[in-house]
Amino acid sequence: MTETETKVAAAEEPTKTTEEEAPESTDEATTTPANVSKLEGSIIRQLEYYFGDANLARDKFLLEQISKEEGWVPLDVLLTFKRLNPTRTDRDQRGPRKAASPPGTSRAGAEREKRKEIYARTSTSRDRPEDGTQMNELLEFFEPYEKVSNIVMRKYHDKATKKYLFKGSVFVTFANKEQAAEFLKKEKLTYKEKELICKSQDDYFEQKKAERKKKDKKKEEEKFDIGHLPKVACVHLDGFGKETSRETIKETILKLDESLEVAFIDYQKTDSNGVVRFSTEGNGKKFVEKLTDNKITIDDEEITARLLEGDEETEFLRKVVKDQAARRAAQGGRNKGRFQKGGHRNHKNGGGGHGGKKRKTEDESSAEPATKKVTTEAKADA
Secondary structure, three states, X not given: OOHHHHHOOOOOOOOOOHHHOOOEEEEOOOOOOOOOOHHHHHHHHHHHHHOOOOOHHHOHHHHHHHXXXXXXXXXXXXXXXXXXHHHHHHHHHOOOEEOOOOOXXXXXXXXXXXXXXXXXXXXXXXXXXXXXXXXXXXXXXXXXXXXXXXXXXXXXXXXXXXXXXXXXXXXEEEOOHXXXXXXXXXXXXXXXXXXXXXXXXXXXXXHHHHHXXXXXXXXXXXXXXXXXXXXXXXXXXXXXXXXXXXXXXXXXXXXXXXXXXXXXXXXXXXXXXEEEEEOOOOHHHHHHHXXXXXXXXXXXXXXXXXXXXXXXXXXXXXXXXXXXXXXXXXXXXXXXXXXXXXXXXXOOOOOXXXXXXXXXXXXXXXXXXXXXXXXXXXXXXX
16 A cells, blocks of 8 residues: 555545555655755655655556646645645645656556566665654664665554554665665664664565465465375386276286285376375385386386385375365265255165266276275274
């Protein structure tokens, strides 16, 4: 949410932004003339921010006002903005402000390129004290560094107080890339006796992207738990002939060792490879160790075996759990309404609604049956 969008709350509902942030911003792109008062300098600096390239291209409210008034923004509108609000008593001393809309601001491609250019000269500084930090304090802190053109205080919406509170981090935009790079070279920066963590905005976004990816992966791991499935029990087989079936694969394995019970074979006829999942932990390794040079003959074809280990095994087992969940969901959908009035189930007459269709054989069905978790009373189907 840009600054202007937060200032017109009395007139319309402000737009919600990513992470519910309402950043507070200011712009110091131009040095304030020495012959103006502190109040006038504050007004000049703030107006330069509102109509500057860091804000205007993405400020929907201001762009809308500009289009209504042929490039002009009414003074009454500007005085609704929070950072100009304290100056409203001097409104008669100032004239209207005309905005020069930069070429191409209505084109998404140009806006993206401009945004990238701004990101390249923006750094993030965090671990600032969260309570009591004011924008004027930040302006004083960054004044020695040339040349800061914009500061954004990152905020979040606190549900308890229903207010936007400072997160303890800021985005600082410099006039060019070189000045931003020079700022990041500073070995140690402290603010109110607290050391700051500084990095470029691009690096910050990449870090956040990696953190989200890690978080999503953790959620997936929790959702598709593989703890109940036996480990070191999956073997990849490669080199099947076109006529090889699951039954012949299973029979060949049992001839090698009857104790190697197969839970499921992830394979379809005509495929050149597949994965055998054994019912007992460690049986995958046991099977491979019984082979000579990891080779086994099935249907007169020499097959190469390879034990799935580490991340490869984990990803395969997670796929197994996902497939089982999808199968249960599909089965639940088919059974919905099965026993309702007018349904097809009829025990006395042999269930005429099903037409006597036979259940698919193992070779016809590619979906893995759902497994039950192991308990002390019953062995898992896996």
